Amino acid sequence: MATQPLNSVILHLLLLASGGGTASAARVFTxxxxxxxxxxxxTLSGNGAAVLGGGGxxxxxxxxxxFQAPAGWSGRFWARTGCIFGTANGSGSCATGDCGxxxxxxxxxxxxxTLAEFTLGRTEGDKDFYDVSLVDGYNIGVxxxxxxxxxxxxxxxxxxxxxxxxxxxxxxxxxELRVAGASGETVGCRSACEAFGGDQYCCxxxxxxxxxxxxxxxxxxxxxxxxxxxxxxxxxxxxTRTCAAGADYLITFCPASISPAAG
Ligand SMILES: *[C@@H]1O[C@H](CO)[C@@H](O)[C@H](O)[C@H]1NC(C)=O
Ligand SMILES: *[C@@H]1O[C@H](CO)[C@@H](O)[C@H](O)[C@H]1NC(C)=O
Numbered sequence: 156m157a158t159q160p161l162n163s164v165i166l167h168l169l170l171l172a173s174g175g176g177t178a179s180a181a182r183v184f185t186x187x188x189x190x191x192x193x194x195x196x197x198t199l200s201g202n203g204a205a206v207l208g209g210g211g212x213x214x215x216x217x218x219x220x221x222f223q224a225p226a227g228w229s230g231r232f233w234a235r236t237g238c239i240f241g242t243a244n245g246s247g248s249c250a251t252g253d254c255g256x257x258x259x260x261x262x263x264x265x266x267x268x269t270l271a272e273f274t275l276g277r278t279e280g281d282k283d284f285y286d287v288s289l290v291d292g293y294n295i296g297v298x299x300x301x302x303x304x305x306x307x308x309x310x311x312x313x314x315x316x317x318x319x320x321x322x323x324x325x326x327x328x329x330x331e332l333r334v335a336g337a338s339g340e341t342v343g344c345r346s347a348c349e350a351f352g353g354d355q356y357c358c359x360x361x362x363x364x365x366x367x368x369x370x371x372x373x374x375x376x377x378x379x380x381x382x383x384x385x386x387x388x389x390x391x392x393x394x395t396r397t398c399a400a401g402a403d404y405l406i407t408f409c410p411a412s413i414s415p416a417a418g
Contacts, residue, residue, distance in 0.1 A: 235268075
């Protein structure tokens with residue numbers, strides 16, 4: 156799976172950071188749909204973590220919704236676009252990010268889809284890890300910012316800043332990576348790994364280490380639009396953000412005027 160190296164990195168960091176301590180409080184994930192169209196966020200929990208938002212829900216343009224997540228939660232969010240859900244369960248479909256035709260996802264979304272990935276600390280003294288990933292391609296812009304006391308009081312060395320995009324990738328997606336919607340418009344941009352395969356783009360085989368798998372002209376295109384996101388499997392690890400456990404998070408779809416935090 157394309158995201159495997161990233162997940163391994165996060166797991167490794169998690170093992171390094173784990174320790175004793177009091178359980179940290181529940182957190183709040185706030186979703187803001189700044190797009191000019193409806194999106195249907197999908198949520199997928201890892202490691203048997205609690206299902207958030209029922210697995211998926213509808214968000215009209217310019218709406219905000221919040222969910223609580225327990226300490227230690229890990230999983231991912233993505234936006235589905237162009238969905239029509241029928242009356243029978245599983246009879247729906249989405250132009251991007253479809254999770255099997257159901258509003259409530261119990262599996263990951265169809266690529267390409269921009270992912271927001273989180274691993275929340277379990278106890279006080281732990282750290283949260285989060286990132287926005289284009290390793291599985293791009294459908295719409297996503298931005299993540301940390302909020303609340305823990306984010307403000309970030310310990311030295313925390314990199315508790317903005318993750319995500321500053322501009323639209325679909326508008327500059329090369330023809331060979333483009334995914335077209337029903338009326339021919341570009342609805343998503345595939346990763347070069349998915350489109351072409353091969354060790355160079357997928358960081359596999361002899362290229363399966365950070366030292367042997369560098370950026371390509373395709374990953375650089377993603378990086379330009381989304382400088383604070385993973386553009387390929389072994390992108391600079393500074394694309395992962397860390398906060399002291401206890402922060403809340405704001406996930407914005409189609410973030411508009413963003414001033415990305417340094418780092
Ligand atoms: C949601 O996004 C809009 C547009 O970017 C912004 O005006 C609004 O303040 C945001 N709401 C929240 C709760 O962040
Ligand atoms: C709908 O389908 C999903 C996935 O197949 C399943 O997990 C869920 O239980 C179904 N829900 C209902 C209400 O049948």
